[in-house]
Amino acid sequence: MTVAGDWSYALHRDTNLDLARALLAGFDLSALRKQICDIRPGARF
């Protein structure tokens, strides 16, 4: 992975830890486990 500019390991760790926690707070896990497998024919991702 690339490091540059004002970047630091600690900043990268904390930014992504905050992101993971924020995403998790918005998850309805039981619904999400089913929804992520709902693949529309022709879906590109």
Next chain:
Amino acid sequence: MQALPRRCACAEALQTSWALPELAGRVVISPLAGGANNVNLKLAVPARSFVLKLRDRKGVPASNARIQEAIQGQGLAHSLGVSPAILAASADGDFLSEFVTGKTLRPEIIRSDGYAPAMVIALQKLHRVPPPDRHFRLDDDIRTFMVGATAVGAALPQGFDRLLQLAHELNGIIVASAAPVTFIHADLVPQNFIASDKGVVLVDFDYCGRGLTAIDIAGATSQAEMDDAETDAFMRLYDPDLDDAQRVRVKCVQFINAIREVAWALMAEATIGAAA
């Protein structure tokens, strides 16, 4: 990291061994920002510039097979116009590529200068590269990084075990689904996008392989700090028929990728700190 004179000596040795006509004459060598397992040098001759990526043997370890696949991946991406050409490579994984003049797409530049559509075009081209046999999975990376972090005694954030467990569980569900799989870059931090006069190009293919296309969409949007509306617009540019399941899938992969980034930072900081 190697001191500059030693890096220059290494660069000069490779120049001699490759004997490239492009590097004939006086070459000015200067350092560039690098990664956790490599050292990047700019080699400038009067008419052109190149990047020499030297593997840093004291940095985060990477297998030679993986490094060679990364070089092949960048070559394939170049054939579709979304990566700099590779001019020469060594058996150890050091390689010389074109130097791309342009802007690194930091989040604020993507936003202010409206680069999202050009990023999507680059990704759509990249994802047409025939996928290699090697699979890329986020959970494999997480396991590798956590083994490395544990080996060097990295302190884990509070509650990280539960986040790890959930990331593995969700990754297993997505991988077992029929979600689209293509060639992917798999490390789409903003500094790996460069806006050149030929469009947006990508650099640093160390993690590329066959994987869930959603990994690149999730990585590009989350690491560029796009908000929900920006992410939605980005996804719709990529797939005009965007649906709710795709939105949920990308959020889920953003979560897993964020855990991977944390695990990598834990390992890399402790590894490089210990080697310094």
